[in-house]
Amino acid sequence: MSKINESMLVSEILDLDPDVSKIFLRNGLNCLGCPGAAAESIREAAEGHGLDLKALLADLDDYLDKL
Template identity: 30%
Template sequence: MSPVPPIPISPEMPVHVLMSAHRGTIPVFLRHRMRCVGCPVARLHTVRDACRDHEMDLATFLAEIEATVAEGEPGRARTQEEGQAT
């Protein structure tokens, strides 16, 4: 069985999915004073919504998120198939 690819990052990705799949992104949210970590609305908000609400440039934020994920992060990144980790 071949490994399942990591979950792709997009502006339409729910914030809680991003932070769950890529734990290393949590400090990026905190560094920008985005109060998404632990927020109950994170299940409903997309990355685009969060950037809009926190007046953060979407392209800049996504570039930082993607760089963080590419560098590797503490913990394991989840894949699309529940229970598998990379």
């Protein structure tokens, strides 16, 4: 079951598990400490960084499912 949806803020996702930052970094989302992390949804962040949102969400869900 998906724990992440595209409207969640980056900071909300990071609050689920601090180690999820590894997934963001592996997918090219390197600005986790920037002010945008508290204001941008994962969809906005992915679009702003030219990332594949579906792949990022799948990677995040896969990681969180293993916890």
